[in-house]
Amino acid sequence: MQMMIGDQFTESVSGERTSITNPAKGIPAGEVPSGGKEDVDLAVEAAFEAFGRWKELPNSHRGVALFRSAGLIRQEADRIAHILTTEQGKPLREAKDEVLGAAAVFEYYAGSASLITSGYSDTLPRYGYGVVQKRPLGVCGAIIPWNMPILIAAWKIGAALVTGNTLVLKPSIQAPMAVLALGEVMERAGLPPGVLNIVTGKGTDAGDPLIRHDAVRKISFTGSIQTGQAIARATAGTMKRLTLELGGNDPMIVCSDVDPVAAADAALALRLYNCGQICTSPKRMIVMDEIHDAFVSRLQQTIPEVVIGDGIDPASRIGPLNNEAGRVGVEEAIQMLEDEGAHIFRGKLSAGLSEQGFFCPPALATGCAADSKVLMEEIFGPLIPVIRANDLDEAIEIANSTRFGLGASIWTQTINTAEQVAEELQAGIVWVNQHMKLPPEVPFGGVKGSGYGRENGLSFIDAYTEEKTILIARQGLF
Known part of the structure; x- marks a missing residue:
């Protein structure tokens, strides 16, 4: 399988590949490109170029792109689930549930598109007018784990894209193939080139350059508390936005x-x-x-x-x-x-x-x-x-x-x-009287060592947009 960068499914710049292990048999399940800094640079460049066009689309158009993706994912759920089971190990029925859950997440974000406003205005007594614009951040990065790769990818893809951002996604090197299949399905559903880019590789080779890239405005990470802390330290001076989900001990x-x-x-x-x-x-x-x-x-x-x-x-x-x-x-x-x-x-x-x-x-x-x-x-x-x-x-x-x-x-x-x-x-x-079920309509995230920031629910709007205030005096220049 190949990485997804801009309008191409491609090998890594180095030409090297990584073997993915079938955990039930201990034998290779497939291979993916071993991406590195140069591949991340190309993906960010493609995402930056696509951002100018993607952000100008009406929210409803972006919602339609996600809705079409959800439909095609449902049609190909069995194929994607089989890939997921082969590389991740979970029973096939659980894998299919996860794939269908990802489709439901895209449908949720598609339906939420109408709730994303471009801002608001108000009359300010004895001053004039105030206009508050709400705009997408730009190029965002996402790093996901191997345990629920399709569902967690959908959380991050749906939120970033429907708010007008573009995304560079790095899946875990232990379970990247189903995520690549997901990206390929979204491309066939009509997602414009560069809006979603998927770079496979080890965390040190591809994840670290993505985290540190100057053009990436936000990082959403799901993984271990140790890696999350390292990301927070690495980005402390960059002012990037962070969403960190760092595991639990429920x-x-x-x-x-x-x-x-x-x-x-x-x-x-x-x-x-x-x-x-x-x-x-x-x-x-x-x-x-x-x-x-x-x-x-x-x-x-x-x-x-x-x-x-x-x-x-x-x-x-x-x-x-x-x-x-x-x-x-x-x-x-x-x-x-x-x-x-x-x-x-x-x-x-x-x-x-x-x-x-x-x-x-x-x-x-x-x-x-x-x-x-x-x-x-x-x-x-x-x-x-x-x-x-x-x-x-x-x-x-x-x-x-x-x-x-x-x-x-x-x-x-x-x-x-x-x-x-x-x-x-x-x-x-x-x-x-239940545990673990998580509909996309509700915010999800942790406190204490489990991280900060929220995914899903309407909180995604604030997480992936920023506000600009414009004040207009009522009379003259002063």
Whole structure:
């Protein structure tokens, strides 16, 4: 597959290519160009040239371009999903859900085009008139991770483009092929050349030059807290706008007034989605003492039933982790929890899977300490740690005890409890009796170490535009 720069699908200037690994088999899934600084320069130049024309289009025309893209994405959802599963590892049904979710995001932004105003004017008593213009920023940059590449790409593409900006997008080198397919579909749907450019390559080779490029007015990044901090430091003197979503360590507080079996089933389904590689999946189950044992018992019953396999196989409930480093990291976290005194209960791999791919059987950790050093950090994989809490105050204290603050959930049948806990949880989004579902109509982002800025919802308008005030005196020059 090739990069998308201006009106061309092209190789990198260096001519070098990077092999993408199929995580279910440990063999190559394909190749992409190894982009670098020169490729980023060309992409920014193409985006800058396209910006002059794109920004002058009526908002409705830009909305139509996204709407047409959504339609063609829906038609080709199976093809894109297959590419995504092959390079990322998730089950095919989850991959297709993600692709269709991206189409829905484009449809949302297309429908929101009518809400984007070019500004407003007002009469100012004893002064004259004030005109406030709202204009796009210009060339924007986006860097996305490998866990949900199509959906997260759609968040950033839709917001940037519908507000009149052009975009240079760098996908993760671990899962870039489906994103390239997405760009190719948008080009065939009629998106003008240069409006969207996709450069593949390693973060040090392509991501860093994009972040530092003088002509790039905004960077939207989704990834690790360490990389996000590095981006903030690198851009501190440039005055670029930043949106940083830096992962989460979401608590799921389960109150004693809910059915422990239903709550455990929900916890398992949510935690195993995408093999646990979701920023907003519940990563710490904080369960009230009264139902703790029943909750754990249900998980011990259902975890052995989880079918692990190649995401292409319809029988697989979960696929492999995306990469070997991730698998090793999860296994190390499980061992460290056991060293801390937790009790570990593991699922099993099917015959033949242990010697291929990056498979990791689900693990239940019980007896976890509330102040576990392991659980202070985000664990990206199918680990379900359960922490016992005696009351709501303790549960909230545990939930807020990490440096992250992306999402959280409270599970209860009492509305007053839901309202109280939702107010006290330190998170950018709080769910009640659900977790992880995220319609594009609502703002999404974190607090504390999970970053700053918001995506989706109408907040995208302010995130991708800037205001200019023009004051007109009522009489004469003075």
